[in-house]
Amino acid sequence: MSLGVSKEEPGFILSGVVHIAILVIGLLGLADAKRFDDAQESLPVEVITESQLKQITKGEKTAKDVLLEAKLRVDKIADIKKQDEPETKKPEIAAPLTAPLPPVRPAEPVKAEPFKIEPAKAEPKKTEPKEVPPQPPQKQVAVLPPVVLPPTRPPEPKKVELPKKTVSAPSEEDEDDKEAEVIRQAVRKKADQLKQEQAKALEAKKLKDQQEAAEEAKQELAEKREDAKKITAKQAEQKRQAEIKTAKDVEEERKAEAAEKVEEAKKLADAKKAIEAKKALDAKKIAEAAEAAEEAKAQKAEREAAARAKTAADAKRKELAATKAAASDAEAKRQADFDKMMRSKLASNSQNASSGSNGKQTPTEKTSSTTGSTGRELSSAPSSLGSPTASGPKMNPAQREGLQDIIKDQMLKCWSSGSKPSTLPLIRIQLNPDGTLQGKPQLMNSSSDPVFTSVAESGMRAIRSCAPYKIPSNYAGFFNDWKNSTIKLDPSDL
Amino acid sequence: MTLIRQLFLQAAIAFISIFFLVSVSHADLNITLSGSNFQAMPIAVVDFGGDPQGVQVANVITANLKRSGVFMPLEKARFPESTVEFDSSPNFTAWKNAGAQAVLTGRVSREGAKLKAEFRLWDVTSGEQVIGQQYFTDPVSWRRVSHIISDAVYNKITGEKGFFDTRIVFVDESGPKEKRRKRLAIIDSDGAGFKALTSGENLVVTPRFSPSSQDVAYMSFADGAEPRVYVLDVATGKRDVVGSFNGMSFSPRFSPDGEKVIMSLQQGGNSNIYVMGMGSKSTTRLTSTAAIDTSPSYAPDGRQIVFESDRGGGQQIYIMGADGSGQKRVSFGSGSYSTPVWSPKGDYIAFTKQGGGRFAIGIMKPDGSGEKILSEGFHNEGPSWAPNGRYIMFFRDSGGAGGPKLHMVDINGRVDVTIPTPAYASDPAWSPLLTDLR
Numbered sequence: 001m002s003l004g005v006s007k008e009e010p011g012f013i014l015s016g017v018v019h020i021a022i023l024v025i026g027l028l029g030l031a032d033a034k035r036f037d038d039a040q041e042s043l044p045v046e047v048i049t050e051s052q053l054k055q056i057t058k059g060e061k062t063a064k065d066v067l068l069e070a071k072l073r074v075d076k077i078a079d080i081k082k083q084d085e086p087e088t089k090k091p092e093i094a095a096p097l098t099a100p101l102p103p104v105r106p107a108e109p110v111k112a113e114p115f116k117i118e119p120a121k122a123e124p125k126k127t128e129p130k131e132v133p134p135q136p137p138q139k140q141v142a143v144l145p146p147v148v149l150p151p152t153r154p155p156e157p158k159k160v161e162l163p164k165k166t167v168s169a170p171s172e173e174d175e176d177d178k179e180a181e182v183i184r185q186a187v188r189k190k191a192d193q194l195k196q197e198q199a200k201a202l203e204a205k206k207l208k209d210q211q212e213a214a215e216e217a218k219q220e221l222a223e224k225r226e227d228a229k230k231i232t233a234k235q236a237e238q239k240r241q242a243e244i245k246t247a248k249d250v251e252e253e254r255k256a257e258a259a260e261k262v263e264e265a266k267k268l269a270d271a272k273k274a275i276e277a278k279k280a281l282d283a284k285k286i287a288e289a290a291e292a293a294e295e296a297k298a299q300k301a302e303r304e305a306a307a308r309a310k311t312a313a314d315a316k317r318k319e320l321a322a323t324k325a326a327a328s329d330a331e332a333k334r335q336a337d338f339d340k341m342m343r344s345k346l347a348s349n350s351q352n353a354s355s356g357s358n359g360k361q362t363p364t365e366k367t368s369s370t371t372g373s374t375g376r377e378l379s380s381a382p383s384s385l386g387s388p389t390a391s392g393p394k395m396n397p398a399q400r401e402g403l404q405d406i407i408k409d410q411m412l413k414c415w416s417s418g419s420k421p422s423t424l425p426l427i428r429i430q431l432n433p434d435g436t437l438q439g440k441p442q443l444m445n446s447s448s449d450p451v452f453t454s455v456a457e458s459g460m461r462a463i464r465s466c467a468p469y470k471i472p473s474n475y476a477g478f479f480n481d482w483k484n485s486t487i488k489l490d491p492s493d494l
Numbered sequence: 495m496t497l498i499r500q501l502f503l504q505a506a507i508a509f510i511s512i513f514f515l516v517s518v519s520h521a522d523l524n525i526t527l528s529g530s531n532f533q534a535m536p537i538a539v540v541d542f543g544g545d546p547q548g549v550q551v552a553n554v555i556t557a558n559l560k561r562s563g564v565f566m567p568l569e570k571a572r573f574p575e576s577t578v579e580f581d582s583s584p585n586f587t588a589w590k591n592a593g594a595q596a597v598l599t600g601r602v603s604r605e606g607a608k609l610k611a612e613f614r615l616w617d618v619t620s621g622e623q624v625i626g627q628q629y630f631t632d633p634v635s636w637r638r639v640s641h642i643i644s645d646a647v648y649n650k651i652t653g654e655k656g657f658f659d660t661r662i663v664f665v666d667e668s669g670p671k672e673k674r675r676k677r678l679a680i681i682d683s684d685g686a687g688f689k690a691l692t693s694g695e696n697l698v699v700t701p702r703f704s705p706s707s708q709d710v711a712y713m714s715f716a717d718g719a720e721p722r723v724y725v726l727d728v729a730t731g732k733r734d735v736v737g738s739f740n741g742m743s744f745s746p747r748f749s750p751d752g753e754k755v756i757m758s759l760q761q762g763g764n765s766n767i768y769v770m771g772m773g774s775k776s777t778t779r780l781t782s783t784a785a786i787d788t789s790p791s792y793a794p795d796g797r798q799i800v801f802e803s804d805r806g807g808g809q810q811i812y813i814m815g816a817d818g819s820g821q822k823r824v825s826f827g828s829g830s831y832s833t834p835v836w837s838p839k840g841d842y843i844a845f846t847k848q849g850g851g852r853f854a855i856g857i858m859k860p861d862g863s864g865e866k867i868l869s870e871g872f873h874n875e876g877p878s879w880a881p882n883g884r885y886i887m888f889f890r891d892s893g894g895a896g897g898p899k900l901h902m903v904d905i906n907g908r909v910d911v912t913i914p915t916p917a918y919a920s921d922p923a924w925s926p927l928l929t930d931l932r
Contacts (some may be wrong), residue, residue: 400523403523404523404524404525407523407525408525408526408527411525411527412527413533414533414595415527415532415533416532416533416534416535416564419652419653419654419884421653428522440620449653450649450653450654451652451653451654452653453653454649454650454651454652454653454654455653457624457651458535458651458652459527460620461595461617461619461620462527464619464620465590465595465618465619481521482523484522484523485522485523485524485525486522486523486524486525487525487526487527488524488525488526488527489526489527490526490527490528491527491528
């Protein structure tokens, strides 16, 4: 059996070689392929706007009535953030949802990426890393908001964000987090090292002083030695043979005296060193105690430092790869903002729940219905069952029909119209929770028929004169479903 | 393809769901006010200030509004304030607490030889003036001004034309039952202002007002000759014979434009319906049967005529075209139907129904449906529509030694009032609104 390979047809060989090469490359490439990330369990997250959140917190189940002017109850005062630069506000408003850009400048939508430009400009300017470390802890207490951040990073916000991240750009986000953590640790280490170095420097200085003192003593000793040498040389010349021993003794005594002096200098230096070391230790302890007392603020400072370090790292990265750095920076800013918000909310909630000692609180906090809500100023406004403008539970068809009959019966008692117009008038009314009319009845259609006008007017008159309408209490919860009514006037059966 | 279809299906379901949710979330309560819970409107007619005649004006208006059945005037004892300055608004809260939905205030004053009457109608529920007008007239016509104000109030509240500023021609009956003297007389809609139009020497029956003038057509047995149809100008008293026929002419009725008179003409044992031009005096025969066709009445648009005929064996109501074409029976109830009269609004036909020894006044729709009896008794006959088509006047004889009297009912059967006359009265004919004749 011949394979049929001939030199005249090299295609077969070439094809075989190429195929084998592809297989080898493929095997090698697959073997070196990056491992897939572990699948993360997704959490159901409902994204709501700030106004929706306000609407939710507006109503309280324990309230008796639905108030027209329901205000948010504020149990705790929040810090007032100065917003000198209006640009810094943009990222919070979710710029993509704002009004469309003017058509004159079509290039703007591309440029106007708030996440890209503003965090880099606004944030680092405000919180430069230089400003924070020199600030004493007392000052930080005064400047920082009363919201005490938890010592460790709360896991909840992360959980909320995770699904989002995995959906958008999982690898980059994780990297950013790791990098931030590494940077934070580095900053902490640096701070420790600085402190150690300071202490070491102090110690070295003291040692230097001691060494200098010892050297002076040595020099004096040396001078004395030279003097003694000179004297002994003269005495030796005078009494060479007879008094050699006494000269040596004297010399030894003098040596001993110099040694004693050195000893004393050394002791003094040690004592000084010990005192200074103790002082340094005390100072360190005090600083540590202060740090412990202001741990939360320090954490925030650390976080800010980390953020700064991160922005610095971002800046470095920017130098390396400008576009990628900008994108990741914007994302990090958004994430930082969200983390900040969630932490502050969490901190305030936990604070309210636990002690309630740190911050001004309303008397309503004493009750079980406190919301722990934070605002610019305290508000002990009566709680509302909900908002009259918000959507609420719906009546079932039987309830709806029953209420229609209840209102109809009341209206019929006041109506006195006899002729049927060519067009039946339609009147729209709005009721308040107590059954009174909110505003005037509105005629919704029109006709040139004079009977139409009179019937419509008689209907409106009847509606007004019969008000307020008695609405059974079991319908109170469905106010949003019955506040609007359309009344058709059909005097045909009269 | 299957995937595309699934996608389309899902999109459609989503769209429908969203639409449903949106529609449900914005659903209002839908209430239809209908039924029979009618109640007359509580109204307070405060004595008109100014001239002492203002009190009389207010009294006439109060009586008119009450007679209509649409209003329920408050008794003066319940008034929270006896007088209201014409140029200031009433105390709405007080009037509302007194139960009034509307308040009528006014002022009567003299300006030279003229009487000036002003009024304001206030809606208590809204605290707003609904209507305000003023009139100038001769002092002797103060009653008419009262009727005109009543019409204005009625029109504003109901949307219908009024009927107070009208007059009624009727047969005034006096003397013993066996030998009654019957003459034409005229009164205001409330029975005031009685005036005899004929002397009573000759028997007169079935007077009919012209819808466009103050002419009255009636049948008279003058001078012992054949009964004839005459036309009388109420304003001037001038009287003319309508045509000259061989045989008795009776049951005259004007066409809506007042240019023609339609009537019955007896020839032999039968009677047929003829129409005659008032100007040309030319006559056209509309029915030709061996039966008694009588009591013709035009539809308000003049295109159709309703009449009674016994061509089917008993008295029934028939409709035909204005030229006599398309004759058809519309009444099929038990008993006999007579004296049909088409409503000025065209929506109903009033009739007299006889059965079981009783007479009733009723209405039905032009197609014969929706028959409704408004009054029933020993003897009720001769319905006549008010110009607004909402009220019917007829005469009622309760039997016994008494005689007939004029009565007014509304088409809803809520009103049944006696119109005061000096003596017995029958065959009423309601005039059009006098203000429409100007």
